[in-house]
Amino acid sequence: MKQIQYFCIFLALLTLCSASSFLFSNNSQDLSYHQQLNDLSKKLVGQRYNQQKEFKYFPPQFFEKQGLYSSNIHGNAMDQNNTFFYHLIREYVGCPDSNMFVTNFVLSALLDCAELGTIEIDQDMFEESIDAILEFRDKNQQEGIPSYSFWLQNNKNGTWYSYPQNLQKVAQMIKIMPDWVKNIFTKMGLNFVTIADQIVDAFHLPPDTDDSSVNIALGIRILNSPFIRQSIKDKWIKSNHNLQGYYQLLKKYSYKPFDSSNSSVNTLDVRTYFAFHNYLQTLNKTYNYSVFTTWIRSTDDQIPQMIEIPGNTNNFDCSVISNNLFGLHNVLLNSNQTVINEIFDEELQGLYLNSTNVILYAINSYISKTHPDIAFLYYPSVYDFYWFVARNVHLLNSNYDKIPNQLIKVVADALNKSMKNQGTIYLLNNTLADKDGNLYWQEFLGIYNNKTYNEDVTFSTVMALNALIDTWTISKTDENGKVKRIFDSLTPQNVTDTIQKGMQTLLKKNSFSNSNQNAFFSGSFKSLNTISFYPMNVNHFINGTEFDPHTAQMDILHQIAGVRGVINSDEYQQMLKQKWFNLTTIQYFTGYSSQYISYPYWSSPAITFSMGMSLISKYQSIENIQSNV
Ligand SMILES: *[C@@H]1O[C@H](CO)[C@@H](O)[C@H](O)[C@H]1NC(C)=O
Ligand SMILES: *[C@@H]1O[C@H](CO)[C@@H](O)[C@H](O)[C@H]1NC(C)=O
Ligand SMILES: *[C@@H]1O[C@H](CO)[C@@H](O)[C@H](O)[C@H]1NC(C)=O
Ligand SMILES: *[C@@H]1O[C@H](CO)[C@@H](O)[C@H](O)[C@H]1NC(C)=O
Ligand SMILES: *[C@@H]1O[C@H](CO)[C@@H](O)[C@H](O)[C@H]1NC(C)=O
Ligand SMILES: *[C@@H]1O[C@H](CO)[C@@H](O)[C@H](O)[C@H]1NC(C)=O
Ligand SMILES: *[C@@H]1O[C@H](CO)[C@@H](O)[C@H](O)[C@H]1NC(C)=O
Ligand SMILES: *[C@@H]1O[C@H](CO)[C@@H](O)[C@H](O)[C@H]1NC(C)=O
Numbered sequence: 001m002k003q004i005q006y007f008c009i010f011l012a013l014l015t016l017c018s019a020s021s022f023l024f025s026n027n028s029q030d031l032s033y034h035q036q037l038n039d040l041s042k043k044l045v046g047q048r049y050n051q052q053k054e055f056k057y058f059p060p061q062f063f064e065k066q067g068l069y070s071s072n073i074h075g076n077a078m079d080q081n082n083t084f085f086y087h088l089i090r091e092y093v094g095c096p097d098s099n100m101f102v103t104n105f106v107l108s109a110l111l112d113c114a115e116l117g118t119i120e121i122d123q124d125m126f127e128e129s130i131d132a133i134l135e136f137r138d139k140n141q142q143e144g145i146p147s148y149s150f151w152l153q154n155n156k157n158g159t160w161y162s163y164p165q166n167l168q169k170v171a172q173m174i175k176i177m178p179d180w181v182k183n184i185f186t187k188m189g190l191n192f193v194t195i196a197d198q199i200v201d202a203f204h205l206p207p208d209t210d211d212s213s214v215n216i217a218l219g220i221r222i223l224n225s226p227f228i229r230q231s232i233k234d235k236w237i238k239s240n241h242n243l244q245g246y247y248q249l250l251k252k253y254s255y256k257p258f259d260s261s262n263s264s265v266n267t268l269d270v271r272t273y274f275a276f277h278n279y280l281q282t283l284n285k286t287y288n289y290s291v292f293t294t295w296i297r298s299t300d301d302q303i304p305q306m307i308e309i310p311g312n313t314n315n316f317d318c319s320v321i322s323n324n325l326f327g328l329h330n331v332l333l334n335s336n337q338t339v340i341n342e343i344f345d346e347e348l349q350g351l352y353l354n355s356t357n358v359i360l361y362a363i364n365s366y367i368s369k370t371h372p373d374i375a376f377l378y379y380p381s382v383y384d385f386y387w388f389v390a391r392n393v394h395l396l397n398s399n400y401d402k403i404p405n406q407l408i409k410v411v412a413d414a415l416n417k418s419m420k421n422q423g424t425i426y427l428l429n430n431t432l433a434d435k436d437g438n439l440y441w442q443e444f445l446g447i448y449n450n451k452t453y454n455e456d457v458t459f460s461t462v463m464a465l466n467a468l469i470d471t472w473t474i475s476k477t478d479e480n481g482k483v484k485r486i487f488d489s490l491t492p493q494n495v496t497d498t499i500q501k502g503m504q505t506l507l508k509k510n511s512f513s514n515s516n517q518n519a520f521f522s523g524s525f526k527s528l529n530t531i532s533f534y535p536m537n538v539n540h541f542i543n544g545t546e547f548d549p550h551t552a553q554m555d556i557l558h559q560i561a562g563v564r565g566v567i568n569s570d571e572y573q574q575m576l577k578q579k580w581f582n583l584t585t586i587q588y589f590t591g592y593s594s595q596y597i598s599y600p601y602w603s604s605p606a607i608t609f610s611m612g613m614s615l616i617s618k619y620q621s622i623e624n625i626q627s628n629v
């Protein structure tokens, strides 16, 4: 009986992820905006969990939270010759996940469409999705503080902790799984599945600033939207009214390398430190220098087996920081002066400015080429990053006259400049052309050994175009509340040409019929370079016992490996020549696809569809091209 159970789960893993079709349809046909939007709308509905489903071993069924849009945890499995079999595994084998993050982006994209007049929002479905999202609020926090967690929480002895139902159940199952089944997983390149029972503790994630800030951004848009009914607004504000409490937490847990009074906040993940050492060592050592971190927790106040930072040390991620900025910009542009004065105090202003400068450094130094894996620790797709920044640029440019404060204007100008220069250069420089001269983008899924299966082409093209359009257009609302996009009058011809030729790719009939997979986000361990073989000056177990950082075995669950403060450059160069955890540091980026390492990533066709809808809605609203179609 037990063996049948394993086999059923195994089959379920294989089958539950069916999304795309193999068939190549007639691709010479162009669709109107309206037809393509209609088509995407239908596909998106198919990605929604319309009813609650509980986890069951037999007949096998995964947990699905009603109202959420789906995403699946896949493994980036690859073999030496990049064979078709592994393409099928990447595309079709995955574990469904119920997180708030994906749904947040889908709802935000639907709001874009409603504002641009291309769809009507189904209020009942929207409300159900918001109900689901609100359940992800960190229940350890006082009522009304919008601190959110990626997964739903369970309670043990009065403490709430993250509990990813499907992953936990799969991990429990693997504990008792016979070796022959584990061998199949290993053969399939899903070796991390077979150690899920050992890494199950890594699932006890603290709440994070990423989920929290996108919730704030969405909520503020909802409150201001004429397309959302009052009952939804009331619910949102009831759960999230204490913004000040939230920003206190962000200040408290920010990274402060020059604050010697607290070793928890002046210590950084060794990987982040490595990627940003050159930048950090240029700073003036002012004690109040601070950057938004990912986890709303510090090493000091973890709760064993319940609330733990993976690797026990906080980090920063440029994509997460961009989302932090987006949440804050929405707050600052939509609050009265009293609220702004209350929240945006001197400390938060410093945190905001210092964090923005990290983003500017990342864009201007093209870190997306040298170390995207570490600079965007949780986002394998670099186009995520460019779009996350671009939507700040669009928001600020569209509301420039409403900007309540000189510092925000300085930030708006600086982000604008970087995205219109280095950001745009990166996006234009990475286009590919099909035989008809239409442009597209691709990243890495399915690309290895000079072969590609075009797995992330549609998603990458959607995200890169959203980034370009958000960088170069502003929104104007007419007297009927309908929004239009308008190009900056200084937009260069190569930008408008690129957008137009990219849109042609997406307006093909079959453009969303092939793969809609993506690596929208991931855990932090996702390439050879994201394993912690980097110099450190903090090296002890959680219980305080020190270990030798050069020779010890890595034990991610129990060790703290970090960099305290900022290390002098000569010294750091010396340290890079030493061994860490008995291995030589690999300094250059080795790529995301590899036959030697397989890691989990989250793919969500719902993101490809909804972001595609948002993009087409923006594009069709651009006045001066409307007449062409
Ligand atoms: C593809 O569609 C075009 C336009 O509708 C049509 O002319 C052509 O015959 C079709 N080709 C195939 C192979 O179906
Ligand atoms: C990969 O392809 C090469 C050349 O076709 C072949 O010699 C080799 O055996 C293949 N490797 C595997 C693991 O199948
Ligand atoms: C809850 O706390 C009590 C007393 O502190 C302890 O005996 C018990 O084991 C705890 N239960 C769990 C599930 O941790
Ligand atoms: C250090 O600061 C963090 C974040 O404010 C806090 O959680 C922790 O308790 C502090 N540690 C000490 C020893 O004061
Ligand atoms: C460091 O301080 C000096 C003197 O105040 C100033 O000129 C310089 O711009 C500062 N550098 C940074 C990176 O803030
Ligand atoms: C400012 O906004 C807050 C929150 O919306 C509100 O409670 C307060 O009354 C407003 N103050 C003024 C002066 O408008
Ligand atoms: C960091 O913020 C402080 C204000 O808290 C400011 O004086 C300093 O110039 C900022 N430095 C950078 C590099 O952003
Ligand atoms: C642009 O592409 C060219 C050729 O592929 C490359 O040499 C150059 O470094 C790229 N520049 C940027 C900023 O990406």
Ligand SMILES: *[C@@H]1O[C@H](CO)[C@@H](O)[C@H](O)[C@H]1NC(C)=O
Binding pocket: 449, 450
């Ligand atoms: C891939 O293509 C490059 C350049 O064409 C070539 O140098 C390399 O040997 C090829 N790699 C494989 C594994 O075929």
Ligand SMILES: *[C@@H]1O[C@H](CO)[C@@H](O)[C@H](O)[C@H]1NC(C)=O
Binding pocket: 425, 428, 429, 492, 493, 494, 495
């Ligand atoms: C696009 O055009 C601008 C202005 O004409 C030019 O400065 C820039 O180099 C061009 N960019 C690319 C990637 O071709």
Ligand SMILES: *[C@@H]1O[C@H](CO)[C@@H](O)[C@H](O)[C@H]1NC(C)=O
Binding pocket: 541, 542, 543, 544, 545, 558
């Ligand atoms: C601290 O933890 C490590 C690893 O779990 C263990 O080897 C060591 O003995 C512990 N030290 C003390 C003093 O408990």
Ligand SMILES: *[C@@H]1O[C@H](CO)[C@@H](O)[C@H](O)[C@H]1NC(C)=O
Binding pocket: 551, 552, 553, 582
């Ligand atoms: C360190 O690596 C060397 C080979 O590079 C190996 O011989 C040695 O056993 C390793 N030490 C430990 C403690 O793993």
